Amino acid sequence: MTNVPSNDQDYQELPPKKYRRIGVGVLWDRDRKRILIDRRLPEGELAGYWEFPGGKIEPNEDVKTCIKRELREELAIEVEVGDHLITIDHEYETLRVSLIVHHCIHISGEPQAIACSEMRWVTVNDLDQYQLPAANYQIVQALKENPLKSTFKQAGEMGEKLDNYFVNNNEK
Numbered sequence: 001m002t003n004v005p006s007n008d009q010d011y012q013e014l015p016p017k018k019y020r021r022i023g024v025g026v027l028w029d030r031d032r033k034r035i036l037i038d039r040r041l042p043e044g045e046l047a048g049y050w051e052f053p054g055g056k057i058e059p060n061e062d063v064k065t066c067i068k069r070e071l072r073e074e075l076a077i078e079v080e081v082g083d084h085l086i087t088i089d090h091e092y093e094t095l096r097v098s099l100i101v102h103h104c105i106h107i108s109g110e111p112q113a114i115a116c117s118e119m120r121w122v123t124v125n126d127l128d129q130y131q132l133p134a135a136n137y138q139i140v141q142a143l144k145e146n147p148l149k150s151t152f153k154q155a156g157e158m159g160e161k162l163d164n165y166f167v168n169n170n171e172k
Contacts, residue, residue: 019096023066024054025104026085026143034123035143036106037130038075038116045095048117050130052101052139063100074116077109086142090135101139 027036037050055070057063064081071079082103089098111119122130127140 017091017094017096019098021057021063021098021100022054023057023063023070024052024099024101024139025067025071025079025081026052026101026139027071027079027104027106029106029121032105034121035127036075036111036119036121037127038113038119041115041117045092046133048131049133050120051133051136053116054099054101057100064102067102067104071104074114075109075119076112076114078107079104080107085146086139088135088138090138092134097135099135099139101142 028034029036036053038053040046040049040051042048053071053074054067055074057066061069067081068079071077082105085101085103087098087100090096113119124140124143127143132140
């Protein structure tokens, strides 16, 4: 027989979990072959895990503006935010999150580890070698199922805009 509490006082009230909407950038290099991941600082939640860069969407901020701002603040780079890849709702022990993930292309600036301990450019297949937060594995799966090239060919506009940007700025 299972022990069942006799009244409501035997149940411990758990505090409600915080909820955050997070803008996440899958940041491709200019050749569109590698993705930048960063390693969380050694303290705090999910310390030392690798992740896709991004951050909390501020009140009255749209996701694309959030991703641009976060990558500028955390990595000192400018990006072009492209197509939506996936939205993930995930519940951690103390936090509920909605990750709204977009493809991005690195436009300018040398990435710097401002709000992370280190960064690496990796291929999609390399991602399996890194310890990622649980919700990030759904991003990896979406990347494997929806490669960047087909995404940009369908969208067309962003790839053309980037090609023009690099030609006009004499960058290869």
